[in-house]
Amino acid sequence: MFNLYRSQYGFRDKHSTQHAIHYIANSIQGNMDNKLFTCGILIDLKKAFHTADHSILFNKLNHYEIRAIVNDLFSSYLFKRTHTAEINSFISDKEIVLRGVPQGSVLGPLLFLIFINDIPNSAQKLNFGLFADDTDMLYADKHPKSADS
16 A cells, blocks of 8 residues: 655645644754754755656556556656757757656656655654655754764
């Protein structure tokens, strides 16, 4: 069964930027109550939707057991898409799009969330908060210098 990371607040029903901010503020307040120092790293990924590698995304779909007809649907939605550019009435040749999920679509945000859903697994000592392509990483420790290492 596929579940989005519990602290992913983007593109989800009944989740908002206010929830994401509340989550971060509560995490920091909880650390302060426990006499812990908090170091935070806030990341806003630029052109994040354009970075989703299709082969990695399909490995993740398979990992989350999204297979058969649904996987075929996503495959037809992403693969063999083309794009062109026009500058001063010159139109480039069609190129196949190898990365990215369509923005402004219903499936694009879902596919992007699946693509980044495992980011919190990358570091055991960090507390993650996600809102679409914005990522907050918090580290707490009793000693303020431990954030240096």
